[in-house]
Amino acid sequence: MMKESKKGEIWFVAGSQHLYGEEAIAQVGRNAKEIVSSLDGAKAIPLAVVFKGVGSTPEQIRSICLEANASSECAGLIIWCHTFSPGKMWIGGLKSLQKPFVHLHTQFNRDLPWSEIDMDYMNLHQAAHGDREFGFICTRMRIERKVVVGHWQDPEVLERLGMWSRAVSGWHTLQGAKICRIGDNMREVSVTEGDKVAAEACLGYSVNGFGVGDLVEFVKGASDSEIDELCAQYEDEYDVVAELREEGARHESLRDGARIELGLRAFLRAKDAVGFTTTFEDLHGLKQLPGLAVQRLMRDGYGFGAEGDWKTAALLRAMKVMAEGLDGGTSFMEDYTYHLHPSGHKVLGAHMLEICESIASGKPKLEIHPLGIGGKEDPVRLVFDVAAGPAVNATMVDLGNRFRLVVNEVEVVDADEALPKLPVARAVWEPKPDFKTSAASWIYAGGSHHPVFSKALTSEVLEDFAVIAGIEVVLINDKTTVSELRRDLRLGEVYHHSAKGFSFAG
Numbered sequence: 066m067m068k069e070s071k072k073g074e075i076w077f078v079a080g081s082q083h084l085y086g087e088e089a090i091a092q093v094g095r096n097a098k099e100i101v102s103s104l105d106g107a108k109a110i111p112l113a114v115v116f117k118g119v120g121s122t123p124e125q126i127r128s129i130c131l132e133a134n135a136s137s138e139c140a141g142l143i144i145w146c147h148t149f150s151p152g153k154m155w156i157g158g159l160k161s162l163q164k165p166f167v168h169l170h171t172q173f174n175r176d177l178p179w180s181e182i183d184m185d186y187m188n189l190h191q192a193a194h195g196d197r198e199f200g201f202i203c204t205r206m207r208i209e210r211k212v213v214v215g216h217w218q219d220p221e222v223l224e225r226l227g228m229w230s231r232a233v234s235g236w237h238t239l240q241g242a243k244i245c246r247i248g249d250n251m252r253e254v255s256v257t258e259g260d261k262v263a264a265e266a267c268l269g270y271s272v273n274g275f276g277v278g279d280l281v282e283f284v285k286g287a288s289d290s291e292i293d294e295l296c297a298q299y300e301d302e303y304d305v306v307a308e309l310r311e312e313g314a315r316h317e318s319l320r321d322g323a324r325i326e327l328g329l330r331a332f333l334r335a336k337d338a339v340g341f342t343t344t345f346e347d348l349h350g351l352k353q354l355p356g357l358a359v360q361r362l363m364r365d366g367y368g369f370g371a372e373g374d375w376k377t378a379a380l381l382r383a384m385k386v387m388a389e390g391l392d393g394g395t396s397f398m399e400d401y402t403y404h405l406h407p408s409g410h411k412v413l414g415a416h417m418l419e420i421c422e423s424i425a426s427g428k429p430k431l432e433i434h435p436l437g438i439g440g441k442e443d444p445v446r447l448v449f450d451v452a453a454g455p456a457v458n459a460t461m462v463d464l465g466n467r468f469r470l471v472v473n474e475v476e477v478v479d480a481d482e483a484l485p486k487l488p489v490a491r492a493v494w495e496p497k498p499d500f501k502t503s504a505a506s507w508i509y510a511g512g513s514h515h516p517v518f519s520k521a522l523t524s525e526v527l528e529d530f531a532v533i534a535g536i537e538v539v540l541i542n543d544k545t546t547v548s549e550l551r552r553d554l555r556l557g558e559v560y561h562h563s564a565k566g567f568s569f570a571g
Contacts, residue, residue, distance in 0.1 A: 072112060072113075072140075072234065073112055073138060073139065073140025073141075073233070073234055073237040073238075074112055074113040074114070074115050074138050074139060074140060075110075075112050075113065075114045075115065075139075075140060075141055075142065075143055075230055075233070076115055076117040076129075076133055076136075076139050076141075076142045076143070077097065077100070077101045077104070077114055077115065077116050077117060077142070077143045077145075078117050078118065078119075078120055078126075078129055078142055078143070078144050078145075079093055079094070079096075079097035079118075079119045079120070079145055079146070079147050080119070080120050080121075080126075080144065080145065080146035080147065080148070080150030080154075080155070080195065080199060081093045081119050081120070081121045081146070081147055081148045081150055082121050082122075082148065082149065082150055082151060082154070083121055083122070084149075085148060085188050085189065089148065089188070089189055090119055090121055092189060093119050093147040093148060093189070094118070094119045096147060096173040097116060097119065097145070097147065098116050099173075100145075100171075100173070100217050101114050101115070101116040103217065103218065104143075104217065104223070104226065107223045107226075107227070109220075109223040109224050109226070109227035110223065110226055110227045110230050111227065111230060111231060111234065111389065111390055112140060112230045112233075112234055114143070117129055117132075117133075117142075119147075120150070120154070120155075120158070121150075121154075122154065123153075123154045123155075123156075123157050123158070126154055126155055126157070126158035127157040127158040127161060128158075129158065130158035130159070130161050130162040130164075131158075131161055133162065133163075133164045134161070134162065134163045134164060139164055140164070140165075140230075140233045140234060140236070140237035141164050141165040141166055141167065141229075141230070141233040141236075141237070141533070142162075142164060142165075142166040142167070143166065143167050143169050143226070144166050144167070144168055144169070144199065145168075145169045145170070145171060145192065145196070146191075146192055146195035146196045146198070146199045147172075147173065147189075147190075147191070147192060147195065148188070148189060148190075148191045148192075148195050149191045149194060149195040149198060150195050150198065150199060151198065152198050152199060152201055152202030152205075153202070155199065155202050156202065156206070159202070159203065159206055159208060160206070165210070165233055165236065165532075165533040166210055167210060167211045167212075167213055167226065167229045168196065168199065168200065168203065168210055168211070168212045168213070169213050169217070169222075169226070170192065170196040170200075170212060170213065170214045170215075171192060171214075171215065171216055171217045171222070172190050172192040172193070172216070173190060173217075174190060175216045175218065200212070209532050209535065210532070211225075211229050211529055211532060213225045213226055213229070225525070228523065228525050228526045228529060229526075229529045231387040231388070231522070231526050231529075232387060232526050232527070232529035232530040232533055233529075233533055234386050234387060234389075235383035235384060235386050235387040235530050236269075236383070236530060236533045236534055238339070238382065238383060238386040239268055239269045239270045239379060239382070239383050240269040240270075241269065241270070241271075242269070242270040242271070242339045242340070242379070242382065243270065243271055243273070243336060243337055243338040243339065243340075244270055244271065244272045244273075244338060244339070244340040244341065244342070244368065244375050244378050244379050244382075245273065245275055245332070245333065245336050245338045245340070245341040245342070246272055246273065246274045246275065246341070246342045246373055246375050247274075247275050247276075247277055247279075247280055247341055247342060247343050247344075247347075248274075248275075248276070248277050248342070248343065248344040248346070248347035248373060249274060249344070249347070249373055250344070250372070250373040251344040251345070251346045251347075251372035251373050252346060254372060254373075256374075256462060256511075256513040256514070256515070257370070257372055257373050257374035257375075257376075257377075257513070257515070258373075258463070259375070259376055259462075259463035260463055260465075261375070263463070263468075264375075264376070264379070264463075264468070267468060267534070267535065267536065268379065268468065268534055268536075270340075270379050272375045272379075275336075277347050277348065277349055277350060277351065278349070278350060279332070280328060280329065280332050280351075281328075281349075281350035281351060283328035283329070283331045283332040283335070284324055284325055284327070284328030284329070284350075284351065285328070286328065286331065287323075287324045287327035287328050287331075291323075291327050292320050292323045292324055292327065295323040295326065295327060296311070296316075296319055296320060296323050299319065299323070299357075299431055303428065303429050303430065303431040303447065304428050304429070304430045304431065305319075305430075305431040306430065306431065306432050306433070308433065309431060309432070309433055309445065315433050315443075318353070318433050318442065318443060318444075318445055319431075319433075319445055321352045321353055321442070321445075322353065322356070322357045322358065322444065322445040325351060325352075325353070325355050325357075325358045326355075326357065326358035326361060326362075329341075329355060329358050329359075329362065330358075330362065333362070333367065338367075339366075339367060339368060339382050340367055340368025340369065340370075340375075340378035340379055340381065340382040341362075341367065341368070341369060341378060342369070342370045342371070342372070342373050342374055342375050342378050343355055343359065343369075343371065343372075344371070344372050344373050345372070345417070345436075345438060345439035345441075346372075346439075348439060348440075348441050351441065352441060352442045353436075353441050353442045353443065353444035353445070354417070354418060354436060354439050354441055354444045355418075355419075355444075356417075356418030356419060356444040356445060356446035356447075357418075357431070357444075357445045357446055357447060359418065359419040360418070360419060360420065360421055360422055360446065360447050360490070361422070363381070363385075363396060363397060363419070363421035363422075363423070364421055364422050364423050366382070366385045366386070366389075367382065367385075368380070368381040368382025368383070368385065369381055369397050369419060370397065370515060371397065371399075371416060371417075371419055371515065372515075374513070374515050376461045376462070376463065376468075376513075377397060377460065377461065377513065377515045377516075377517060379461070380459065380460070380461045380470075380517050381395065381396075381397055381517045383530065384459070384517050384519055384522060384527075387522055387526055387530070388519060388521035388522050391521040391522070392520075392521065393424070393454070393456070393519065393520030393521035394421065394422075394423030394424035394425070394519070394520055394521060395421065395423060395424070395517065395518070395519040395520075395521055395522065396420050396421035396423060396424045396517070396518050396519075397416065397419055397420065397421065397515070397517065397518075398414045398415075398416065398420065398458065398492070398515070398516050398517065398518035399414060399415065399416045399514055399515055399516075400412055400414060400458075400514055400516070401413050401414060401415045401416070401491075403500075404481070404493075405500075409495070410495070410499070410500030410501070411478065411481075411493050411494065411495055411500070412475075412493070412494050412495075412496060412500070413480075413491060413492075413493055414491065414492045414493070414494060414518060415487075415489045415490065415491040415492070416489065416490075417436060417438075417489065418436075418444055418446045418489065420447075420489070420490035420491070420492075422447050422449065422490075424451050424490075424492065424518065424520055425447075425449035425450070425451065425490070426449065426450050426451055426452035427449065427450075428449075429447040429448060429449040429490070430447065430448045430449065431445060431446075431447055431448075432445070432446060432447075432448050432488055433445045433446075434446070434488040446488070446489065446490075447490060448488055448489060448490055449490050449491075450480070450484075450490075450491060450492070451477055451490075451491070451492035451493075451520070452477065452520075453476075453477050453478050453479055454476070454477050454520060455474070455475075455476055455477070455520070456474075456475050456476070456477050456492075456494065456518060456519060456520045457472055457473065457474055457475065457518070457519050457522060457523065457524055457527065458472070458473045458475055458496075458516035458517070458518050459471065459472045459473075459516055459517050459519070459527050460512045460513040460515065460516045460517070461513075461536075462510075462511050462512065462513055464511065466561065466562065467536065467537055467561050468534075468536045468537070469510065469511065469536065469537040469538070469539060470527065470530070470531045470534075470536055470537065470538045470539070471507060471510045471511070471512040471513075471538075471539045471541070472524050472527050472528070472538065472539070472540050472541065473496055473497065473503055473506075473507060473512075473516075473541040473542075474496075474497045474524055474540075474541070474542045474543070475494040475495065475496045475497060475503075476494060476495045476497065477492055477493065477494045477520065478493055478494060478495055479493070480493045492518065496541070497541065497542050497543045497545070498541075498542065498543045498544070498545055502541075502545055502546065502547055503541055503545075505547050506539075506541045506545055506547055506550045507541060509547070509550060509551055509554060510539045510541075510550070510554060512539075524540055524542060528540065537557055537561060539553075539554070539557075
């Protein structure tokens, strides 16, 4: 069951002006309502689309924008200029608008009625240059936004609006979200650190630290009856090995895992948190490193980052919300080891324990094995493979003066052979455009070894998210070359250093 998220809604605003008379504006409103009804019912768009009127004066437009700012339901806006809508009318509204928007460049009628076109028709259906006027004022004001072009019934247009609405839902859910960092950063790892104040100012979520003792108190509070019920649930949902079943020799370890899950869930509910981190360096009071508990919490939509990695926990939460309702799954991941055979280079992705079952290709096995590090009892965990198909890896890094989202498109493939001695959840993939280019590009971009892996989302959704969040995005795909990427990174360094000096009045 998905951890409750702020769904939000998309407000639709049409642009016009009073030059054409009141009946023309009324017709713009009727046409816009028909478009909204269609968009709201489109399967590709996961958020509700709500008509918020025709902006035909500066005062109306500014009022709508201020209302959007104040609304906890409004995640973003779709703006379309049905007629010519002078850009100066939009300055006050756009200057005050704090919500993201997509510019839909469409027109009400798909086809021209060639034999019937008159000047009344021409005056009413003027998006061809009304939207260009609106586009100019957005560019003049240095406003980042997505532009989607095509008829509003075109499946491709619906798909691209849907991807943007998924991105905006991820952004919306992070505003005011809480991430619990249980324990601190692990050892001297650098990439899992970052500026929490900057993250809250830029990305909207807060990160607060808690001692593992805070969690242990909740773990101790789990009752035997709750543990019995959860263990029975495990046996219903997973292929549980014999030694962990009720009469098995290691059943008590399963009960310890269930007790940790119950305590961790109660802890996160008490903190009203949507994400969390753990570290195997700080486990005092816990019998085993949380493995199964983390896997199941991720399945339910919580964000997670291992070893104190709060940026990945927040990104995973956002991507879980973006992917809601889609097949494929989304999980915390780690580039663990490589297959560098001349016939084909591959990455084996895994982690010690914490990979989300949403990406499993079949029914996971619930097993117990030694961990080898951490100095605790053997932890229980879900073991499974990931089916072949397209996916993305994404990571958020803090560069000091800005956040950067690094995205790599990959193709999941079947393992060359079975992995009978590897007791963890795992995925094998071939990164695009190829292993050497991908790895070098990721490293040049400063990408973390902790990506969020998704078979549900595309790189376009993540690019949209980066634009909405106002952060840098580096995309590694089948068109990437190392030389061009390094050039873009250098140019990006200059741009992001100076961009704060650009202004509407500049």
